[in-house]
Amino acid sequence: MRTSTVWFSITAMTVVSVAVLAFVMTYRFATPLVDPAPPVPDYGLQALIAGITMAAAVAGGTGAGICASTRERDRRLIVGWTAVALLLGTVVGTILAFASSAL
Secondary structure (H helix, E strand, O other): OOHHHHHHHHHHHHHHHHHHHHHHHHOOOOOOOOOOOOOOOOHHHHHHHHHHHHHHHHHHHHHHHHHHHHOOOOHHHHHHHHHHHHHHHHHHHHHHHHHHHHO
8 A cells, every 4th residue: 555545545534534523513403392491502512522532533643644654564454443443533522522512
């Protein structure tokens, strides 16, 4: 696997993760039509958790790209585990952001 392919793959995965987390950061729940109305979610905490997860995704993607660039033998393994880590981090960050804003 060439270095340019590694950087392209990791960049694409990181961009998708950041885009999903940016959507989570700006998502607002619709006002329910129930009486009595539930309390308003804490959107600031939701945005904070999504932002921290977004920063971790960017840092992890950058670190993985640098690591894969220097190690020629392990490039496929690094790209594969980076994909797993970014997916898992995005899912966990999304669940935490939505769950914490509902409390």
